[in-house]
Amino acid sequence: MFDFLEGYDLLGAFWVTVQLTFWSALGSLVWGTLLAAMRVGPVPLMRAFGTAYVTVVRNIPLTVIIVFTSLGLFQTLGISLGADRFTTINFRLAVLGLTAYTSAFVCEALRSGINTVPLGQVEAARAIGLSFPQILRIIVLPQAFRSVVGPLTNVLIALTKNTTVAAAIGVAEAALLMREMIENEAQLILVSAVFAFGFICLTLPTGLLLGRLAKKVAVKR
Amino acid sequence: MNALRTTRTLVASATAVVLALGSASLAHGAVPADHSDDDQITIGIKFDQPGIGLKTPDGTYTGFDVDVATYIAKQLGHEPDQIVWKEAKSADRETMLQRGDVDFIAASYSINDERAEKVDFAGPYLLAHQDVLIRADDDSIKQPSDLNDKKLCSVTGSTSAQNVKEKIAPDAQLQEYGGYSECLTGLENGVIDALTTDDSILAGYAAQDEFKGKFKLGGFEMSNENYGIGVQKGSELKGKINTALEKMVADGSWDAAVEKNFGPANYQNEPAPKIGVIVEND
Numbered sequence: 001m002f003d004f005l006e007g008y009d010l011l012g013a014f015w016v017t018v019q020l021t022f023w024s025a026l027g028s029l030v031w032g033t034l035l036a037a038m039r040v041g042p043v044p045l046m047r048a049f050g051t052a053y054v055t056v057v058r059n060i061p062l063t064v065i066i067v068f069t070s071l072g073l074f075q076t077l078g079i080s081l082g083a084d085r086f087t088t089i090n091f092r093l094a095v096l097g098l099t100a101y102t103s104a105f106v107c108e109a110l111r112s113g114i115n116t117v118p119l120g121q122v123e124a125a126r127a128i129g130l131s132f133p134q135i136l137r138i139i140v141l142p143q144a145f146r147s148v149v150g151p152l153t154n155v156l157i158a159l160t161k162n163t164t165v166a167a168a169i170g171v172a173e174a175a176l177l178m179r180e181m182i183e184n185e186a187q188l189i190l191v192s193a194v195f196a197f198g199f200i201c202l203t204l205p206t207g208l209l210l211g212r213l214a215k216k217v218a219v220k221r
Numbered sequence: 222m223n224a225l226r227t228t229r230t231l232v233a234s235a236t237a238v239v240l241a242l243g244s245a246s247l248a249h250g251a252v253p254a255d256h257s258d259d260d261q262i263t264i265g266i267k268f269d270q271p272g273i274g275l276k277t278p279d280g281t282y283t284g285f286d287v288d289v290a291t292y293i294a295k296q297l298g299h300e301p302d303q304i305v306w307k308e309a310k311s312a313d314r315e316t317m318l319q320r321g322d323v324d325f326i327a328a329s330y331s332i333n334d335e336r337a338e339k340v341d342f343a344g345p346y347l348l349a350h351q352d353v354l355i356r357a358d359d360d361s362i363k364q365p366s367d368l369n370d371k372k373l374c375s376v377t378g379s380t381s382a383q384n385v386k387e388k389i390a391p392d393a394q395l396q397e398y399g400g401y402s403e404c405l406t407g408l409e410n411g412v413i414d415a416l417t418t419d420d421s422i423l424a425g426y427a428a429q430d431e432f433k434g435k436f437k438l439g440g441f442e443m444s445n446e447n448y449g450i451g452v453q454k455g456s457e458l459k460g461k462i463n464t465a466l467e468k469m470v471a472d473g474s475w476d477a478a479v480e481k482n483f484g485p486a487n488y489q490n491e492p493a494p495k496i497g498v499i500v501e502n503d
Contacts, residue, residue, distance in 0.1 A: 075412045086394040170397030179378025186335045
């Protein structure tokens with residue numbers, strides 16, 4: 001029944017999916033944190049930028065963003081992100097697009113976490129003379145992160161599945177292999193089921209592990 | 222009294238609106254295949270391939286597959302206005318036939334063993350080859366082996382894209398996009414050197430008004446694609462469609478359709494294939 005799987009590098013394709021997820025997750029954690037810092041910070045210009053960024057990027061379909069990185073950034077503006085072969089260029093463009101998109105969600109999740117930190121703590125920190133970056137780094141963010149492990153897990157799971165959009169610009173991840181197999185094998189339902197199962201194998205353990213972590217580290221108030 | 226009249230007017234106008242909307246959606250919307258009405262026939266085609274099967278903005282359909290399907294429908298006793306066109310995307314074709322959503326499919330449907338297990342094919346009615354579309358002023362691509370140091374583009378997961386990776390030019394860089402139009406943008410501004418897929422599809426693109434004179438076909442025969450008409454497994458339509466196709470070739474309509482849809486692109490078409498003769502890939 002599953003002999004149609006022969007001759008396809010299923011693991012290789014899912015490995016690319018994992019790599020896409022990993023680098024985009026890392027990138028959006030960094031950029032999302034910076035955005036959150038801007039949104040709660042004291043500088044009006046940065047607050048406005050953070051708000052505008054989140055509002056705009058969160059509301060653009062991911063496909064549009066990903067296709068734009070290829071057609072707009074690469075083809076038209078010639079930005080190849082330091083690579084010279086399509087495979088590498090596309091991978092990096094996809095990471096860039098996924099990071100830009102996912103950061104907006106990370107920022108909002110983190111901002112909700114920041115709101116759980118009692119205002120009194122910030123006032124106390126300010127009273128003893130800590131600067132805004134210090135307050136954020138030492139007092140607020142450690143507590144905020146601990147309370148948003150759950151929401152961030154949701155974002156990570158969504159990101160894992162969103163990597164399939166990278167097939168639109170030809171990154172050889174799981175969804176691209178799926179299209180090849182559907183084209184060759186005339187087994188639409190079985191092929192889709194195999195890939196759905198593959199994604200469950202990736203996301204289910206992520207959800208379970210991080211869910212337990214979320215319970216463990218959450219700040220009890 | 223006054224209030225009552227207002228209510229009546231409201232009800233009346235509401236009814237009118239609903240009726241108008243209803244008839245509007247009947248006129249424009251995708252009406253599901255109605256098999257109780259014996260005069261209608263539902264045909265699956267591509268909606269997005271110029272020259273093959275294209276839905277134009279004003280709601281009409283053009284292309285070689287459309288002309289062939291219209292001819293077949295006529296032979297089966299259906300006038301053009303009794304045809305219900307349905308979009309048959311590549312991945313959906315077998316399922317649509319198996320479920321009986323369409324009576325037959327003419328959608329650049331290459332006959333192969335895996336598909337023939339699921340559905341029956343009438344025809345073939347066109348022999349296409351994988352070819353490249355290059356810029357009209359590009360002289361550096363003269364034979365398929367020239368492609369190895371070039372940048373190629375095709376549609377994600379398509380047979381043509383897989384052929385490039387495995388057989389034709391494994392060393393070439395291949396960009397895969399969701400549609401051919403993204404590839405054409407790249408071809409136009411020089412990021413991509415060649416768009417590769419079936420020559421019939423390429424000819425259809427090159428023949429479009431906005432691309433006339435910009436691109437040319439390489440003329441390489443890198444694979445054999447036998448386009449067939451897909452019907453449900455065991456359907457009696459297969460024989461009738463084969464008869465219709467033979468007649469279409471015999472009375473010259475086939476040549477006329479080729480000329481009309483692919484002519485402007487300088488496309489050297491193969492002669493009409495013999496029914497039931499599949500040209501294998503070597």
